[in-house]
Amino acid sequence: MTLADMAEQLGRSVGWLSQVERDKSEPSISDLRQIARLLDVSMSMLFGQSTAPVDEQGYVVRAGARRKMGSSEEGLVEELLSPDLTDDFEVVHSTFLPGAKIGKPNCRPTQEVGYVTSGKLDLTVGERAFTCAAGDSFRIRGEFHTWANPYDEPAVVIWVIAPPVY
Incomplete structure (x- = not known):
């Protein structure tokens, strides 16, 4: 191509x-x-490799050594918390910047659980709309969904996604 x-x-x-x-x-x-x-x-083929010391590879991901995924162009900054993508799931740290909004509804063949650690995130799953705040969690099962952060502070969400999509 x-x-x-x-x-x-x-x-x-x-x-x-x-x-x-x-x-x-x-x-x-x-x-x-x-x-x-x-x-x-897979999307993971497009990301840099971990720089963890040999004895930590596959076990520990240090805060300063997370694999970043994509740019913040859409107002979303994502980092891989999982040591690699060899498990049946992945864990992702997502920061939704103020004003961030997904362009079009997304649907992937996964089961996902998100936990909001700070801020607020507007989420639509199918036809249902929710505002999730710090301490709230949610689930998406292969459904069309959108997200937006129309608020003045970043929203941080920890995702567990199965199977891995990155």
Whole structure:
């Protein structure tokens, strides 16, 4: 697949895709999903590798060594809390910046549980709308869902997702 072919399918310019390829620009999570789908690979193939000491690899993820996933372009910053993606689930730390909102409803073949550690997040699952605050948790089972943080402070959510999608 050429850069022009991929750019056309992504709805992006060849220049933007070239910058991503050369590490001059960071794609958003949505961009990464589309790229992985086009390349028929898991999203984790598009992330950097862990820099953990050999005796900690597969066991411990230090706060400063989390694998970042995508850019904050959409107002969402995600980091992998799981040591790797070899388990039946993954754990992700998501920070939804003030004003962040997903562009279109998302649906994936997973079961997910989220726990809000701080802030508030508006969540729509199917036809139901919720506002979840610190201490609240929620579940999504392969349903269309959207999220938004129209509030003045970041919302931080810990997700457990099975099977892993990144």
